[in-house]
Amino acid sequence: MATEQTGNESQQEMINENQPANTSMKTHGGFGGMVYEQYLKAKENAEAYPYVWSSYLIVYGGFGMWVAYRYRKLMKTEDRVRGLQERLRNIRKEREVPSSVEGQSSSIDKPTK
Numbered sequence: 001m002a003t004e005q006t007g008n009e010s011q012q013e014m015i016n017e018n019q020p021a022n023t024s025m026k027t028h029g030g031f032g033g034m035v036y037e038q039y040l041k042a043k044e045n046a047e048a049y050p051y052v053w054s055s056y057l058i059v060y061g062g063f064g065m066w067v068a069y070r071y072r073k074l075m076k077t078e079d080r081v082r083g084l085q086e087r088l089r090n091i092r093k094e095r096e097v098p099s100s101v102e103g104q105s106s107s108i109d110k111p112t113k
Contacts, residue, residue, distance in 0.1 A: 046053045
């Protein structure tokens with residue numbers, strides 16, 4: 001009799017384990033159902049192994065913060081370089097304008113024979 005009870009209990013457990021997956025597929029069909037099922041699996045895994053997931057969060061979160069820091073620093077450097085280039089362009093224009101005016105006036109002042 002004990003074997004009959006354990007057999008019935010194991011069958012009952014198997015039915016209960018399969019039931020949420022079937023109901024989730026019925027309520028969420030197609031691609032949405034697959035995504036929801038994967039979400040449930042990831043949620044169960046995260047609840048079962050919190051230290052693994054927290055270590056992932058720390059490592060990849062730290063890496064993400066470092067990338068964001070370097071990107072921000074690069075953008076600041078790029079802005080500074082663009083400002084310096086603009087200043088150099090303005091200085092070059094200021095130097096070229098008087099020299100081109102002087103060149104035109106000197107050719108006009110000289111009499112031709």
